[in-house]
Amino acid sequence: MLTGQQYKDSLRDGRATYFEGERIDDLPAHPLLGQTVDYTAETYDKFYDPAPDAVSPLLAVPRSADDLRALLPLLNEAGMMAHVTSSSIQTLKTVAGRMTDVKPEYLERMQIYIEESQKSDIRITQCITDAKGNRSKSPGAQDDPDAYVRVVSRQRDGIVIRGAKLHITGASFGHDLMTIPTKSMKPGEEDYSVACMVPVNAEGVRIINTTYAPRHEDARTFPISGKYHYPEGFVIFDDVFVPHERVFLDGETSYAAVFAHSLGLWERLGGLSEFVSEADHLVGFAQLVAEANGTAGISHIKEKISEMMIQATLIRASLEAAISNCSIGPDGAAFPNELFVNAGKFYGAANYNTMVRHLHDIAGGAVLTAPAPADFENEEVGDLARKYMSTGNDVDGEYRSKLMYAIRDLTADSYGGWKAVTNLQAGGGLYAQRIVTRRHYDLDEAKRGALAIAGLSEHDAP
Numbered sequence: 001m002l003t004g005q006q007y008k009d010s011l012r013d014g015r016a017t018y019f020e021g022e023r024i025d026d027l028p029a030h031p032l033l034g035q036t037v038d039y040t041a042e043t044y045d046k047f048y049d050p051a052p053d054a055v056s057p058l059l060a061v062p063r064s065a066d067d068l069r070a071l072l073p074l075l076n077e078a079g080m081m082a083h084v085t086s087s088s089i090q091t092l093k094t095v096a097g098r099m100t101d102v103k104p105e106y107l108e109r110m111q112i113y114i115e116e117s118q119k120s121d122i123r124i125t126q127c128i129t130d131a132k133g134n135r136s137k138s139p140g141a142q143d144d145p146d147a148y149v150r151v152v153s154r155q156r157d158g159i160v161i162r163g164a165k166l167h168i169t170g171a172s173f174g175h176d177l178m179t180i181p182t183k184s185m186k187p188g189e190e191d192y193s194v195a196c197m198v199p200v201n202a203e204g205v206r207i208i209n210t211t212y213a214p215r216h217e218d219a220r221t222f223p224i225s226g227k228y229h230y231p232e233g234f235v236i237f238d239d240v241f242v243p244h245e246r247v248f249l250d251g252e253t254s255y256a257a258v259f260a261h262s263l264g265l266w267e268r269l270g271g272l273s274e275f276v277s278e279a280d281h282l283v284g285f286a287q288l289v290a291e292a293n294g295t296a297g298i299s300h301i302k303e304k305i306s307e308m309m310i311q312a313t314l315i316r317a318s319l320e321a322a323i324s325n326c327s328i329g330p331d332g333a334a335f336p337n338e339l340f341v342n343a344g345k346f347y348g349a350a351n352y353n354t355m356v357r358h359l360h361d362i363a364g365g366a367v368l369t370a371p372a373p374a375d376f377e378n379e380e381v382g383d384l385a386r387k388y389m390s391t392g393n394d395v396d397g398e399y400r401s402k403l404m405y406a407i408r409d410l411t412a413d414s415y416g417g418w419k420a421v422t423n424l425q426a427g428g429g430l431y432a433q434r435i436v437t438r439r440h441y442d443l444d445e446a447k448r449g450a451l452a453i454a455g456l457s458e459h460d461a462p
């Protein structure tokens, strides 16, 4: 396994990564992006085991509902880079179980890759979303043939790919880019049916980073996003050579969607598990700010918080249902239940903004205008800020202000805006979750039940 320092050193590998117009040659030393490196390194140290054959529990393949239940809190503790790596490994496991009549070497390569990545304790990010061009046109019908990542040449020992994958979480902070088709492909789209593992420092890979990381000098004004932020990468494959042993699909259109569907399952499971704690945080802030404002006993405030509790509880229930109803694949790996994962992820994403709306409604305008922590240290206005932010003898004005700053950071500033969009889009958007829910919901059984209580038989229905 890698120590935090070894992880940091491993990023100094010549990768071509950019931020706001400049190439970053030393990622760990960058004042803003280096913060992401630092706490990813901390999680390496936290889970480090010096035994020569140790495998990080973060990269293990779950084999039962209990394993799944135990893995998710570990991943939440270890942060985004662990999340995306784990779901990449689980995706390959899932894909291998679903690809039945393909070249056996694809399956062998995936298995070897999983074992090697576990041994070397690397971090893998997920490159699925293409630039996509005109959304109404298929990959082969785009004005620019590179709108979807494709194979531009096949050589004796590997393939060359070109295209771009956008919005890739943590792309510059991992070691490999799991590059897979974003959708199903049709005959004629063989070149777009490509799945492979590309090292971040491969020649021709360029990554442009974007981040919501706060730029304020005083990190106290961003108590949440000031601690953890994970830049997204705009990943460009400018004719990148990939050796055969890292290619898991090349040309088999009928299997292009298997990768996206398998990743969707694990990505949404991760999203759902994050919603569970996020929803509880929103409830917690709503209650705390109501108490600080002196409104906790007012009926409409209690009703809003009760509604938030119901949403938080249903999100938790769908995660538990997804785990308890997991299935076990042919080689013993456990897969969460598709229906509960997708319905739960949809429910959490669709209701997140309603929960935030209630929180803002309860908290009041001080979410945006409370004096900053540093103002409380000013000799001239500090005590006055404390006096007028207080709502009574038992509510310290500075405490109430800090509460407002946390709510602002989480829901109403750069990170809050990022979250509002991310919750909807990451993991494939609400539309994708509706489709998968529909595919796995037992509609026939629902129809039979409806006919039965209507006193009709299946023969009466068209």
Ligand SMILES: Cc1cc2nc3c(=O)[nH]c(=O)nc-3n(C[C@H](O)[C@H](O)[C@H](O)COP(=O)(O)OP(=O)(O)OC[C@H]3O[C@@H](n4cnc5c(N)ncnc54)[C@H](O)[C@@H]3O)c2cc1C
Binding pocket: 126, 127, 128, 129, 132, 135, 136, 165, 166, 167, 168, 169, 170, 232, 421, 422, 425, 426, 427, 428, 429, 431, 432
């Ligand atoms: C912060 C963040 C992190 C992300 N991390 C990753 C990551 O790590 N890896 C990764 O691969 N992706 C990642 N994504 C990308 C995410 O999966 C996509 O944003 C999402 O799938 C939507 O794709 P899009 O952004 O291209 O929007 P679009 O595809 O343009 O979608 C916009 C809307 O148009 C609809 N639409 C588009 N095309 C069609 C169509 N043909 N028919 C019907 N409706 C259509 C969609 O349903 C949606 O409602 C991330 C996104 C965000 C915001």
